Amino acid sequence: MNLRRVVYSIFYSTAILALAACSKPAPEQSDPAPLETGGKILYVGPTMTDCVGVASMTCLMVKGAPEDDYQMFYDSIKGFDYVPGYEYKLRVEVTERENVPEDASKLVYALVEVAGKKKAGRALEDSTWELKDQTGVGIAFQDGKASGHAGVNRYFGSYALDGSALTVGRIGSTRMAGPQKAMDQEKQFLEKLAQVAEYKMVGKELRLIDGTGQVVLVFSPGKPLGLTSVTWKATGVNNGRGGVVSILAGTEIIAKFDASGTLSGSGGCNNYTGGYELEGERLRVGALGQTRKMCARPEGIMEQESNYFQALEHAAKYRIDGKMLELRSEKGSLLVKFVVKEP
Known part of the structure; x- marks a missing residue:
């Protein structure tokens, strides 16, 4: 009799536990990690920044949502012709490479659509620019005309823009004479200007680049002056x-x-x-x-x-x-x- 009661008690307890287990709600499943591949929205900033990948380079500044902070973007976006001075909203397709080259990203970004583009920050044609580390030399781009002061003489010429491609046409100048050192610096400046094939905005700098990809001239934003503000x-x-x-x-x-x-x-x-x-x-x-x-x-x-x-x-x-x-x-x-x- 005692043995029967023990067996019954064990059976009853097991049944209760089984019913309790069945009545518990299933544990919540965490959302799966977002896939890296597929369609994405990227916001691209108006300037680039210096960065280091395999070597020193310049990177786009990109974020995933308007409220996010910009981050360095080490990849390129196929089909996207970036022009500094604008903020972009892009739809991109992200795919994974089958064979990943050494020191390359496993992801490939391709432009689907430019969903938005608006002026932001400083544009090439919105400002005067001063050559870094050389006082009194500058340039302004406006309505297809490039002009400025080369150190001794004023110069003037035409320019053409196609995206970030920039070419400067034949340059003319006034014919004043100055100290030999200043004249030599002026000659070098105008020769480099004639070699320009592209431009980049990196941080607050304007960088002019020749056909080999070398930076030949670096400018800082000119400060607007009033007649009465200086001597x-x-x-x-x-x-x-x-x-x-x-x-x-x-x-x-x-x-x-x-x-x-x-x-x-x-x-x-x-x-x-x-x-x-x-x-x-x-x-x-x-x-x-x-x-x-x-x-x-x-x-x-x-x-x-x-x-x-x-x-x-x-x-x-x-x-x-x-x-x-x-x-x-x-x-x-x-x-x-x-x-x-x-x-």
């Missing part, structure tokens, strides 16, 4: 005979336009002060008061100063290009050329 140093003055000549070695001509309408500075020998008026890009300089010193050296300094004061008297227009200021006559003749005086 200007003349680099050339009209000699009164139709030509602008370089400033005599050992002399310095300074102009400071303050916000109250006062113009002051040095003509090279004498200090001067007077008033000026602005209306848009038009400029009129009033009568100037001057000190009355006579300077004997260097030879020609007094003639240079006289030419400068006459140029101010005839100024009717001004133009700022990067760190350069030009004063021109009513008919457009160049009268004085300045650069920012560095501290």
Whole structure:
């Protein structure tokens, strides 16, 4: 009897446990890990960044959703012609390689559709650009015309854009003479400019690249300057005979336009002060008061100063290009050329 009760008790307990197990909800299954292959949306940023793969390279900045942070993207996207200065929304197809080359990604990205494109950040044609590590040299691209200051002379030419491909046409320039070192640097700059075949925006830099893939020129964004925000140093003055000549070695001509309408500075020998008026890009300089010193050296300094004061008297227009200021006559003749005086 006791044995029968023990067996019955064991059977009953086992049945209860079995029923309890059947009544429990099944454990929740975690979502499967997202597949790496298939269709994807990628957001591509307006600039590239320096990165290191097998070697030093530049990478696109990519994210998977608008709220995400951009990440370096070491692969390429087949069929995507990236142009800096735009933010893209792309539909891409991602497939896996069967035979993965050494040091290559196992995934292949191919463009399906450019689903969105909008201007973002700084574009090639939106700014003036200053050559890194060389003061007073810059470039601007606008409406098919490239122009700027090469160090001694202004230059000008045409350019053509096709995606990120960039070519600069025949370059012309003014014909002023300067110190030999400056003239050599100017020649090298213009020669490199003629070799450009492509451009990239990497961080805040504009990089111009030749046909072999080598970076030949690197620029930083030019800071927009106002007439009154800096002190200007003349680099050339009209000699009164139709030509602008370089400033005599050992002399310095300074102009400071303050916000109250006062113009002051040095003509090279004498200090001067007077008033000026602005209306848009038009400029009129009033009568100037001057000190009355006579300077004997260097030879020609007094003639240079006289030419400068006459140029101010005839100024009717001004133009700022990067760190350069030009004063021109009513008919457009160049009268004085300045650069920012560095501290």
